[in-house]
Amino acid sequence: MSNQLPAVTVVGSINLDIIATTDRLPTAGETLGGGVLQQQPGGKGANQAVAAARLGGSARMIGAVGDDAQGHLMVQSLSGAGVNTADVAVLDGDATGTALIVVDRDGENQIVVCPGANSGFSLDGVEFSAEETVLCQLEVGLPVVLEAARRSTGFFVLNAAPAMDLPAELLERCDLVIVNESEYQLIPALADAKLVAVTYGKDGSALLERGRRVAEAPALSVPVANTVGAGDAFCAALVLAIRAGHDYATALAVANAVGADAVGDPSSQPALAPLEEYIARATEAAVACQ
Template sequence: MKVSKETKQGRVLVVGSINTDLVARAPHLPRPGETIGGHEFSQVAGGKGANQAVAAARIGAQVAMIGCVGSDANGAQRVKDLEVEGIDCSGVEVHPTQPTGVAMVTVSDDGQNTIVVVAGSNGELTPQSVARHEAAIKACDVVVCQLETPWDSVHATLALARRLGKTTVLNPAPATGPLPAEWLPLVDYLVPNEVEAAILAGLPVESQSGARRAATELQQGGARNVIVTLGAQGAYLLVEGGEGRHFPAPQVQAVDTTAAGDTFIGVFAAQLASRQPLEGAINLAQRAAAISVTRAGAQPSIPTRAEVDNAT
């Protein structure tokens, strides 16, 4: 059951990737050079940006999306999928030559995954594209970005959102190295997972204390608040001013961890947009992410508000 538009609270704008996920399930993840037999295949909607937009919409926010798809069947279907969720896709452009982005996902029977992303049309989201949709940024409460679109476009989005006085959330995924120094002062909430935090901070993150050290380093670089998500170990929050807190995660049996982080981000952003307390926003985001890992797929795994509220 979707939340009706009339009852939605807070406005979230997601600038990011829109993909088609090609998902194979197998007994284990293949090692380099290994060929294994899979036992299930599916083609589903994905892309970090689109996943986060869907998560925000299903939890109750008004959501708009800025992105780029190809002029192909996948692109048309992905836009339709988003519109069914009530997401405003007037900021989604269609590229005439590049195909819609694709992610090739392998999921093991214990719920772990590996993902190879081919950006396609996502790579054509330019700073000029972002500028064309300034009105959408002006109309929102919270702006969410990831790193599956060109970095100059991400920076342009963060800078424009800061100039317009919007709350910014950056999910630095996938992370390949430290962020440019001028980025972090533009970020209100930096939300990496433990691997991304280690890459960004140049420090090991293997425990809560490691998460605290990495979060401190990133905050000193300019990010106002840092949340390091730790999977089954929960999340570590370091707020502006230096106060830290660990949030345990609900314990569940994981089936597929694809889009768990995106679910967290989307729900968290929606709660920020509706001006909910920070601790409550993190708790609700963790509960939604915990539900998502008990289901297969990216967007198909993301729960509605009613499902999160009814979960024990």
């Protein structure tokens, strides 16, 4: 087991999140008053890169923003969190991706994503090393994800969200797929995948090899402020813990603890402790249960 966290390269989306917080989510055709508006950095790719950096990993972001004020702010935010942004493209003529999010008092949300520059970038000129763990999601074009899978020679991870049918070539290349319970049901081919992590909300998480459960960990009960960035923090933590050599049950417990911290933070890119602290917590909890 390595004491040094692995290098993680995230290929994915970079968005400006515009968040309205209300007492409850609106129904179809309904207008709600009394909301509180926030704007903050987001996008599943950027969220995962920032989480990896804040957990102590070496994080690189590959993605795109528009040549606008929002895009420059997103790049500055990534850099400020410790993410290498040398391969973030600034596309003239494209708007920076934007997510419109409504969050209720229980942390549940509704999201509409306007991809903008996220759908317009390529991997031309981007190189991957065998030592890098490459982490992708599906908020960017599937051709970009496929190209990343083909070019990457190291450990390749796909957070298959939002759920869609996946080419057999992509699934066969994945060393790890991460989904929530709903996404797992929507992608039947995952039952035959090499290794799949599934999150079950309050029921914790599990790892499945070719559809067979090989490890699980309970969720932590915490007050919920915002669930938007929790899954992304979970992804980053799980990848770092597995690649650092921890067994599957420990890695899941660590990722659950990170996700629990994330839901207690109203930001899509929450403040996190170093991964070692979550590993210590998971180890102490396991000893206490013996």
